[in-house]
Amino acid sequence: MKPQNLWLALEIGNSRLHWGLFTGETLTHTWDTEHISESIIQKLAQCQTLDDVPPEILPGHVRNRQIAPEKTPHPPIFLASVVPDQTAIWQNHPHVRVITLEQIPLLNMYPTLGIDRALALWGAGKKFGFPILVIDAGTALTFTGADANESLLGGAILPGLALQFTTLRQKTAQLPDLEIEIIYLPPRFALNTPEAIQSGIIYTLLAGIQDFCVSWWRLFPDAKIVIKGGDRLLLLKYLQFKFPDIAARLIVEANLIFWGMLEIVRFF
Ligand SMILES: Nc1ncnc2c1ncn2[C@@H]1O[C@H](COP(=O)(O)OP(=O)(O)O)[C@@H](O)[C@H]1O
Ligand SMILES: CC(C)(COP(=O)(O)O)[C@@H](O)C(=O)NCCC(=O)O
Numbered sequence: 154m155k156p157q158n159l160w161l162a163l164e165i166g167n168s169r170l171h172w173g174l175f176t177g178e179t180l181t182h183t184w185d186t187e188h189i190s191e192s193i194i195q196k197l198a199q200c201q202t203l204d205d206v207p208p209e210i211l212p213g214h215v216r217n218r219q220i221a222p223e224k225t226p227h228p229p230i231f232l233a234s235v236v237p238d239q240t241a242i243w244q245n246h247p248h249v250r251v252i253t254l255e256q257i258p259l260l261n262m263y264p265t266l267g268i269d270r271a272l273a274l275w276g277a278g279k280k281f282g283f284p285i286l287v288i289d290a291g292t293a294l295t296f297t298g299a300d301a302n303e304s305l306l307g308g309a310i311l312p313g314l315a316l317q318f319t320t321l322r323q324k325t326a327q328l329p330d331l332e333i334e335i336i337y338l339p340p341r342f343a344l345n346t347p348e349a350i351q352s353g354i355i356y357t358l359l360a361g362i363q364d365f366c367v368s369w370w371r372l373f374p375d376a377k378i379v380i381k382g383g384d385r386l387l388l389l390k391y392l393q394f395k396f397p398d399i400a401a402r403l404i405v406e407a408n409l410i411f412w413g414m415l416e417i418v419r420f421f
């Protein structure tokens with residue numbers, strides 16, 4: 154990858170698409186979009202330059218920042234996806250190169266490990282040093298750790314913050330839809346339904362995160378923990394109230410997957 158070359162990093166998560174535009178090794182712009190339909194991807198396949206890219210992919214607020222000189226040829230798109238239906242509609246696109254587990258030098262990976270978890274872990278380890286634990290507060294909430302030998306130690310998967318609210322609403326007759334963007338911690342012992350749901354989900358999630366962090370530091374007392382994902386800032390805020398010592402030790406970094414991709418793309 155030459156220093157001046159533009160390339161796009163695309164991570165497809167279960168809620169949405171995460172985009173990064175690089176110039177060589179410099180990440181210059183990031184944005185998120187909805188999952189894309191096949192017709193939009195067909196439009197993209199016909200684009201000759203970055204200027205022609207449909208707004209569903211390159212929104213106005215990104216384009217307006219003059220991301221590249223006019224008529225810049227269409228950059229390659231490096232794709233990492235944990236949504237097979239979306240992978241399927243992207244992979245025949247002429248500019249797309251799909252990143253797979255085999256390309257990530259992390260040791261001890263198992264075949265069904267999510268590519269997002271592998272890349273985020275690799276990116277975090279390369280940027281902040283091994284051993285490293287990554288907490289991804291996305292659709293699912295995941296913990297993924299690697300030891301000092303750059304070898305996957307393992308991790309855990311549970312429903313993420315929004316998914317816990319959604320599942321409870323969808324699988325019960327009487328529980329309401331809730332706004333989760335509450336800034337302060339709810340009362341622990343609540344006397345109404347919305348706060349009882351908030352209390353249940355938030356306090357058990359925080360206790361779970363605390364327990365994983367403490368277990369990690371028992372294994373590797375000085376090792377780092379990094380948090381990413383769409384709910385990272387909300388969870389960090391709750392942790393600051395409930396477990397300030399843990400919150401103070403967490404590194405918050407939204408772009409771990411892009412750093413992981415850069416480590417792979419560097420050799421192209
Ligand atoms: N605009 C948004 N669209 C979807 N989810 C969002 C948005 N802003 C914040 N979130 C939060 O981000 C979480 C999804 O995290 P994200 O890292 O984007 O997921 P994924 O990578 O799994 O697609 C949801 O639980 C939701 O609470
Ligand atoms: C655990 C995940 C669903 C997380 O996806 P996300 O919430 O980031 O969209 C994804 O990494 C995945 O499908 N993993 C495969 C199973 C595994 O990692 O063991």
Ligand SMILES: [K+]
Pocket residue numbers: 166269289291292382
């Ligand atoms: K993710």
